[in-house]
Amino acid sequence: MSPTSKPPPHVRTVEVRRGQVTEPMSRDAFRERFFARFYDPAFRQEDEALARLEAIAWDAYWHGRKAPLTAKAGAGFADPDYDLSVEWRAASERIKAAEAKQRDPASRSRVLIVNASSRNDYTCPSEMSKSFRLAKIAQQALERRAYEVDFLDLSHLTSDRDLHIHPCKGCVSTAMPLCHWPCSCYPNHSLGLVNDWMNEIYERFAACHGVLFVTPVYWYQVASPLKLLMDRLVCADGGNPDPTSTHGKDPEAAKQLELAGWDYPKHLAGRAYGVVVHGDVAGIESTRRALSDWLDWMGLIESGPKSRLDRFIGYYEPYATSHEALDRDEDMQREVANVAEALANCVEQVRGGRKEPDTELDAPRAK
Numbered sequence: 001m002s003p004t005s006k007p008p009p010h011v012r013t014v015e016v017r018r019g020q021v022t023e024p025m026s027r028d029a030f031r032e033r034f035f036a037r038f039y040d041p042a043f044r045q046e047d048e049a050l051a052r053l054e055a056i057a058w059d060a061y062w063h064g065r066k067a068p069l070t071a072k073a074g075a076g077f078a079d080p081d082y083d084l085s086v087e088w089r090a091a092s093e094r095i096k097a098a099e100a101k102q103r104d105p106a107s108r109s110r111v112l113i114v115n116a117s118s119r120n121d122y123t124c125p126s127e128m129s130k131s132f133r134l135a136k137i138a139q140q141a142l143e144r145r146a147y148e149v150d151f152l153d154l155s156h157l158t159s160d161r162d163l164h165i166h167p168c169k170g171c172v173s174t175a176m177p178l179c180h181w182p183c184s185c186y187p188n189h190s191l192g193l194v195n196d197w198m199n200e201i202y203e204r205f206a207a208c209h210g211v212l213f214v215t216p217v218y219w220y221q222v223a224s225p226l227k228l229l230m231d232r233l234v235c236a237d238g239g240n241p242d243p244t245s246t247h248g249k250d251p252e253a254a255k256q257l258e259l260a261g262w263d264y265p266k267h268l269a270g271r272a273y274g275v276v277v278h279g280d281v282a283g284i285e286s287t288r289r290a291l292s293d294w295l296d297w298m299g300l301i302e303s304g305p306k307s308r309l310d311r312f313i314g315y316y317e318p319y320a321t322s323h324e325a326l327d328r329d330e331d332m333q334r335e336v337a338n339v340a341e342a343l344a345n346c347v348e349q350v351r352g353g354r355k356e357p358d359t360e361l362d363a364p365r366a367k
Helices: 028-038 040-061 086-103 130-143 198-207 226-234 251-260 284-295 321-327 328-351
Strands: 069-072 082-086 110-115 148-153 210-216 274-280 307-311
Touching: 028 040, 028 086, 040 082, 040 274, 069 086, 082 086, 086 198, 110 130, 110 198, 110 328, 130 148, 130 210, 130 328, 148 198, 210 226, 210 284, 210 328, 274 284, 274 328, 284 307, 307 328, 321 328
Parallel strands: 110 148, 110 210, 210 274, 274 307
Antiparallel strands: 069 082
């Protein structure tokens, strides 16, 4: 539906609420923030070149060139004539290829392990994280069973230059169809929001048969890199695989599409999961429950009681000796290996045809 056409009679007119941030930043503020990236005096010899680049960047910002390279969507889309981002199309095609391989019964079983800690020894902590060590224990257990393991280390967000998981913008709360699968909010070249990791991560989730999360507790919650990933995975739970149906980010069109009836497709449903949460004094149980509830909601399949682990490492002991505390806790190390084994068992059962008891039950209030 175009923004100017009348809604069908069974769909009511809705209001898009505006008035929060309505003005672009000033020219002076843009210039100041642009040059802040080149604070090092070594850049001063290129000030004239930087000034020219800043003018180009300002023009892209002012004219909103979010996706500067587009091509007509073509057949198979709701609006074949829509100018679709070539970057979004490439990401979507990679995800579809990963999904096709994942569904192939002849493909090797694949588990994605997510190390969620921010810590690694290339940046400020100068020491590896305990989550990394635990995740490697899980990896070894899976590889002993000849599983293909994809190791996703989210600590690279803190140590790799200009690698990002940009925040979710909450498009889903305007209307579910406005949240595209994969996310079309990024890259946004007009705002300089580039080098977003999620298109690669979506593909890696689509390719796996099971996923295992290992996270520390940061202030009674998951580690911040994992929370960024969780929020950006909202598009996998009900997201719209056709941005042309909403003419990109047209909120009126998206609201009407949702109210006309939306099926909330669960793009990652049916994959098995396991969870390992560790802390030092508090928060492990609530964090483990929150992760499990999130994954259940997304349609992933829990792998049994031994696949959901929360443990303290060095309870109320000094941080400085926490790795030594983990060395001593051989029982926890075996429990983490059990999480991986339980996950592998679940993957085999699902690939063998296992169905969940509530598979045939319709959700009366899908969302």
